[in-house]
Structures are given as C-alpha cells and as structure tokens.
Amino acid sequence: MNDPRIAFIGAGNMAASLIGGLLAQGVATDAIRASDHGAEQRARIAAEHGIATFAANAEAIEGAELIVLAVKPQVIKAVCLDLAPHLKEGQLIVSVAAGITCASLENWLGPRAIVRCMPNTPALLRQGVSGLYANARVSAAQRQQAEQVLSAVGLALWLDEERLIDAVTAVSGSGPAYFFLLIEAMTAAGEKLGLPRDTAAQLTLHTALGAARMAVASDVDAAELRRRVTSPAGTTEAAINSFQAGGFETLVEQALNAAARRSAELAEQLGQ
Template sequence: MSTPRIAFIGAGNMAASLIGGLRAQGVAAANIRASDPGAEQREKIAAEHGISVVQSNADAVQGADIVVLATKPQVMKTVCEALAPSLKDGQLVVSIAAGITCASLAAWLGARPIVRCMPNTPALLRQGVSGLYANAEVSATQREQAEQLLSAVGIALWLEEEKLIDAVTAVSGSGPAYFFLLMEAMTAAGEKLGLPRDTAEQLTLQTALGAARMAVASDVDAAELRRRVTSPNGTTEAAIKTFQAGGFEALVQQALNAADRRSAELAEQLGQ
C-alpha cells in the first residue's frame, strides 16, 4: 500500500505525537502537513519534524488522502463547518477528539468516510492504546490506513459498535489517571511508614513499571500473576485482603461506570 498523504488539523500534543511516530516509522516529511492557529506552535512542529505547517485549515487538506481532526472538542463544530467546503469526495477523516460522534461529524462535514478514535496520553511516549470505530463509508484500505496511523503511537484496536468508544474512554482514555492516583496513594503510604519521600516514590514508580511489563509479556492473565506473588498468610495476602474488604473491585466498577456515563453525556452535549 502506498504511503497516504496526511493532513493534521490542529498541531497540539497528540497530533505532534502522531507526527513524530509517523516520521520515526519512515514516513516522508513531504507526506505530512499540519495546520494550527498559533504561530509559535507552527514553528515548533515544523522545526521538530521537518514538515510543512500552515495557518489555514483549507490549505492543509489540499491533496491529502487522510484528514486528522486534532482540535479541541469544544471548537470542533466550528472548525468542521468551515472546513467542509475544502474537503474532497473520498478523503478519509480521522477524528481523535473526545466525545464527538461520527453522526455529528457527518452532519458538519457531509457524508464521507469517518474513523473515530479514542487514544490516551501514553501515546505521547508511543506507548498508547486507541479504540477505533469506522462508519460504513470507510473502505478496507482506509481502515488499514487508519490503523497504521494510530499504531504509530501504540496499539490500535477496532470496535464493532461506536457506543463502545465510551467504554474505551472509561478504561484506557481516562485509565492513566487511575494508575497515577494509585501511585500517589502508595507513595504517600510509604512515606507514612517511614520511607523518605523520594525513596517511596521511586519504589512505587519502578514497581508499577515492572508490573506492567510483566503483565504485557506474560502468557497468563493479571489474576494469575497476582496469585503467583500472593503467598498464603504472607504480606501480599494481608494487603490484598484489605483492598478487597474495602470493596476495591466494586469501587473500580463504579468508577468506570461513572466515566462511561460521562463520556456519553459529553458526546451528546458536544454534538449539538
């Protein structure tokens, strides 16, 4: 498959991470263009990645095979309605804006191939995971192109129903903050147990990193890994039982349910 020409509407952090990932994979700078209203941001992205960065969204999409919408959700309607006359038939639109449905995008841009994505912030380190949903107008080739685009910053997983984007948001989109909260709590608890603050923090962060790498590399699930490090009547079992007695699993489910509901509410509000 030939390398598609890609235009980014908005050149903020997530767009920059995608551009960097594409360039690291060998995509030529000539195949990537971006637009951004801020002169300083345009200069920064152009200098870092060697691509053309312009002020006009209409100029950015000329000749592009893929148009990546990377603006803030709150301004997406305005941006799309202004951009619509400049889009050509068959151009694939990929939206990485949270809370904007394919139906809303189609209403603002006209009927066209649209892939909606929910990436997460570890994409900035090319360690992200994204949920992708394609509408009926997206061809097999365009699905592959969208997957390659998001794979530049991590893992890309396809969804068969758009409503599952809300669940992806609850699990992985918001997920990094859950782990940061646990890291905060473990660091604070270690300090209260007498460890110096920096020591407690280093122990916590390296343990989190090591556990995640073990889980990714393992051929068994997280439950089995937990069992393997939980000796009967040992220290780990004492801690795990305390978590469970406090309703840990139920609390996690409640938290993700709340995030899922809020994602759906925001989609309704932003799509008006």
C-alpha cells in the same frame, strides 16, 4: 500504506506525537502537512519534524487522502463547518477529538468516510492505546491507513460498535489517571511507614512499571499473576484481603461506569 498525503488539523501534543511516530515508521516528511491557528505551534512542529505547516486548514488538506482532526472538542464544530466546503470525494476523516460522534461529524462535514479514535496520553511517549471505530463508508484500505496512523503511537484496537468508545474512554482514555492516583496513594503510605518520600516514590514507580511489563509479556492473565505472588498467610495476602474488604473491585467498577456515563453525556452535549 504507500505514503498518502496526511493532513493534520491542529498541531498540538497529540498531533506532534502522531507525526513523530509516522516519521519514525518511514513516512516521508513531504507526505505530511499540518495546520494550526497558532504561529508558535506551527513553528514548533515545523522545526521539530520538518513538515510543511499552514495557518489555513483549507490549504493543509489540498491533495490529502487522510485528514486527522486533532483539535479540542469545544472548537471542532466550527473547524468542521469551515472545512466542509473544501473537502474532496474519497478523503478519509480520522478524528481524535474526545466525545465527538460520527453522526455529529457527518452532520457538520456531510457524508464522509470517518474513523473515530480514542487515544490516551501515553501516546505522547508512543506507549499509548487507542480504540478505533469506522463508519460504513470506510473501505478496507482506509481502515489500514487509519490503523497505521494510530499504531504509530502505540496499540490500535478496532471496535465493532461506536457506543463502545465510551467504555474505551472509561478504561484506557481516563485510565492513566487511575494509576497515577494509586501511585500517589502508595507513595504517601510508604512515606507514613517511615520511608523518605523520594525513596517511596521510586519504589512505587518502578514497581508499577515492572508489574505492567510483566503483565504485558506474560502468557497468563493478571488474576493468575496476582495469585503467583500471593503466598498463603503472607504479606501480599494481608494487603489484598484489606483491599477486597474495602470493596476494591466494586469501587473500580463504579468508577469506570461513572466515566463511561460522563463520556456519553459529553458526546451528547458537544455534538449539538
């Protein structure tokens, strides 16, 4: 995109990550603005990125082609109702607020081109992945603009149905915590096997990192990679058999279903 003016409503960690990613891609500082009610947040993001900041949302969006809603879901309704009278025709709304549907946003903002996104916390390191859904008012050019914003912090994947945002939330939105839980458990188990805690932690962390990098770089799926490192009657097979005897795959499926259900419940509650 040819540096359209982008306004961020909310200048927290996710907004800061997106802004940093856009600037790293070559978007000009004068093409990006941000607003936040917190003076400390405004000062921090202005100092870090050299962009203009505002206390009033209405000032930040003046002349913006793309508006990123990066506020907490609990306050987004009030923010939208305050913003609605100041919006102009043709502005694209990109929401990264978890659990807020396009229907709710349109109810508060009026009929608008809206892209709803579900990023995850590794976006803070520009290693994230986001699911994106565009409503029918979003043009092809606007889809490209939204994709560039989210791809500034990682991989951006489009969804054909908005309901799939709940599945994205279950898999990648909440997903980092699942891996952290496994890292916790493996570290604790390694310590019980006699390793110093720091050694167990480092072994676990770097194994997780290496395995993820192998899986991303590989031309085969995770199941095949697992088979390749699982020798018959070996140590890995003993561990895998123990996982599966405990219902590992079923437990993972149940956990993700629980997350997806909760995502749908929160969307209903927050959208009222």
